Amino acid sequence: MKNTYEDWLIAMKAVFQPEPKIALGQEEYNSHKATSRCMTDLQEALKCTLVPGIADHVLPIMHNVPFFPFFFLEDMQGEADPNGDIFRSVDGSRPKGVSEDAVFLKQQRQSSGGLTQNSSELKAACDSIRLCPEASAERWSRLLALLEELWRWLGLKDEELTQRTQVGGDALSLLLQHSHCTALRSKLLDCEHVMISTLYQACVFLTDQPMEEPKELGEDLQTIAETAIEVQAQKAARAVRKQAEEVLERWKQLSAHAGSWQQQVDEALEKLQEVQASVDQEGLVERGELREGWRPVRDIFIDALLDQIEKTVVFAEELAPLKSDESNDVISNLSPLSLPASNMSQLHDLSTQWTLTQEAEEDQLRLLQESHLDVGSLSQHFLSSSVQLPWQRAISHNKVPYYINHNTQTTCWDHPKMTELFHSLADLNSVRFSAYRTAMKVRRLQKALCLDLLDLSMAQSIFERHELTNGKLLDIPQVIGCLSSMYQCLARRHKELVDILLCVDLCLNWLLNVYDIGRSGMIQALSMKIGLLSLSKGHLEEKYQYLIRQVAAPEESCDHRQLGTLLHSIIQIPRQLGEVAAFGGGNIEPSVRSCFQHANGQDRIEPEQFVEWMRLEPQSVVWLPVLHRVAAAETAKHQAKCNICKEFPIVGLRYRSLKHFNYDVCQSCFFSGRTAKGHKLNYPMVEYCTPTTSGEDVRDFTTVLKNKFRSKKYFAKHPRLGYLPVQAVLEGDNMET
Ligand SMILES: [Zn+2]
Structure with a gap:
């Protein structure tokens, strides 16, 4: 028992x-x-x-x-x-x-x-x-x-x-x-x-x-x-x-x-799981890892930048509502539970992590956006999509782009679109007046590069942002960085007109053609600025002001050398178009002398004096004011009929005879040198970009009356400047009058 x-x-x-x-x-x-x-x-x-x-x-x-x-x-x-x-x-x-x-x-x-x-x-x-x-x-x-x-x-x-x-x-x-x-x-x-x-x-x-x-x-x-x-x-x-x-x-x-x-x-476990769940939902940990996984912005390819920016924005959008005091809610929910300090500190850690993540995300976004604008030292890999097959964009050892045609197995410095553009310019060779011919070619180039959308102040601010100081030599990535910023700005205003990649690549191509013929891979910052400003839009005299200020010393006056540099840079534009012969053959010395003579032989000239001289349309740069007139006339409609081709109304530039009454010629007839009714090419004509005012009509009427009684010899002795057919290269002092 x-x-x-x-x-x-x-x-x-x-x-x-x-x-x-x-x-x-x-x-x-x-x-x-x-x-x-x-x-x-x-x-x-x-x-x-x-x-x-x-x-x-x-x-x-x-x-x-x-x-x-x-x-x-x-x-x-x-x-x-x-x-x-x-x-x-x-x-x-x-x-x-x-x-x-x-x-x-x-x-x-x-x-x-x-x-x-x-x-x-x-x-x-x-x-x-x-x-x-x-x-x-x-x-x-x-x-x-x-x-x-x-x-x-x-x-x-x-x-x-x-x-x-x-x-x-x-x-x-x-x-x-x-x-x-x-x-x-x-x-x-x-x-x-x-x-x-x-x-x-x-x-x-x-x-x-x-x-x-x-x-x-x-x-x-x-x-x-x-x-x-x-x-x-x-x-x-x-x-x-x-x-x-x-x-x-x-x-x-x-x-x-x-x-x-x-x-x-x-309860504590449940709350902790809630916290963890909300953290998982917020993905803070994941985000933290993601954040740590962010590549330094400078390591990101430019073409991935937009993608990265988009991702970061999405990230920010996901993150934003989470701030909605979710962590704080959890904390306040937990408070009555009298959770020990360790748990509270864990929650505060989460909160801190959130803040850090948000800050990191903001920084990343800012960096990405800055980089996207300021692609400066970045790879130009993103420009590879500026060409389509059979073309391929390649980069030489000095980072100068060139283009491979896989069909013909040839290479070329020019972008296929640039080649295409140059071929198309050939049809302008029928324009008999070199200033107009050049101006019209520049106009076509300007449009192809979308520089007709670039206003002067925007250009200036981009130059300043990229610190394009005079004397600075830019390598290709720097040029691309600056151009990228510029076209980004343009694309924001004219989204449908600007293809950023194509524009950057074409503009780079053009700048190299104009200012780095030997493809050294370096361009003078000043040359680049002058080239871009010359082709930008804006009031003509304002453009002159901007141009002279690029070379003028801080006291805003410039000497012979500085003016020479400016004119030399400007003249490279027609030179590249094969039109330099009409504008002094690249020799800017006569123009510099002419300008200083106009300023009463001073050692230095003020910007205003330069503008005054430019108003005279000196031969070396006459194509520039003509460019503005051509551009201004593009959309103009004149209540007049072309005496030659019978176009009515005349669109573009209108030429009114100052020898014959009611004798009007359209732009294309005038440029091709056609005449009618015994009108001579050397007879005086007046050019109108915009429809005439009654005042202009009256003035022209009286001029015609005077000219009626003048002989052919008189007109032969007084040829029109600027838009006359160029018979021979004018040199020396004859260039400017
Ligand atoms: Zn006509």
Whole structure:
């Protein structure tokens, strides 16, 4: 008998060990587990036996302990043992002296068909148990020892829990806390049945004990020995009750403690997961990595820049709404939870990370945009798409572009479009007047390069941004950088007109043709500025001002050399078009002299003096004012009919004879040198870019009247300048008049 009790105790103690092992019959356990109805019946029966108070606590818990009935039956047997053999074997053999009802009950529980017990039978069974004789002292002490052991164990666990009860830290420590918590709770759950059965034993024991004071007994004239036993029993009962109540109290405390800890840990975990989720949603970590993955802007190919800018903008757009205090919300949500500092700091880290990410993103975007405008030192790889097959853009060792035609297997310095443009200029060779011919070629070039869209102030600001100081030699990437900025600006205003890549490449091509014939890969900043300004749009005299200021010293006057540099740079434009012969053959010395003579022989000339001289349309640069007239006339419609081709209204430049009344010639007829009605080419004519005013009509009428009486010889001696057919190259002082 002792052995079986010890076995039971060992089995029970095993429950208290870190790895609980229920050494009791698994089959029985299973059969009882399945009989929940049985449980209810048993509960009914138990209600009659349990001590109020403790029973209130034990009964609800019992519901959740599937194998409780097993222990219960074991104990019930012990309870019913009249010989004091309280603890019985669990092997299912019929114990000595155990009441028939209890054994029957147990057998019924163990058999699958044992669910037919009704509550009245059970009640009867339990009643019979209640009538058991007094318990032995040994049983009390064992019960008490068991209760004490439980009490100690619960105290230990509570202490352990108190030491571990901390909520927070990072996700890992929270998870650890969570697993501690779960382990403790499962340990508690494991020992719950031991708790309950022990408490139940206590209940049953207490029920058997008289609750009244012993004075009653004395009145009943019982023996002193009996009274002594009663007193002893009452003492034991009080001890057991006290211990049972304490165990129950500790149990309740520990359960509540563990429960609240679990709840806190769960909540903290949940919040942390929320934070993590929101972080994942914000993708801050990812973004952080992405941000770190950003390549230095200077390493990005220019053609990838736009793409990068777009991506960064998208990134910024995604990031922007996240600022919406999401992290702050999480923080404020967490605050009442009294999360420890480590968690709070984690959240603040996230917040900081957000700010950093945003700042980094802003920086990146700014850098990208700047780089996109200021492609300065970047690769010109992006220009490769300025040509289509069979052409391929290639770069020589000094970064000068050239073009490969894979069909003909030839290479060429000129962009195919530039070649095309030059071929198309050939049809302008029919224009007999070199100033017009040159001007019209320049006009076509200007349009092809979209420089007709570039106003002077924009050009100037780009020069300043790229620090194109005089004397600076630009390499090809620098030129490309500047041109890229320029065409970016133009494209923003005239999106449909400007093909940035093509324009940059063509303009580079043109600048190299004009200012770096030998393809050294270097261009003078000043030359580039003068070339671009010459072809830009704007008021003619304003253009002269801009041009002279490029070479003028800070005090805004310039000497011979500076003026020479300016005129030399300007004259390169017609030279490149093969038109230099008409404009002094590239020799600018006569023009420089002429300008200084006009300024009364001073050593230096003021910009105003240069503009005054330019108004005279000196031969070396006459094509420039003509360019402006050609451009201005492009859209002009004149209420006049061409006497030669009969075009009406005349579009473009209109030429009115100052020798014959009502003699008008259209631009193309005039340029081709056609005449009619005996009109000579050297007869005076007046040119109109825009429709004439009545004042001009009256003035021309009187001029015609005067000229009517002049001889052919007179006109031969006074040839018109600028738009006369050039018979021979005029040199020296004859150039300017
Ligand atoms: Zn005509």
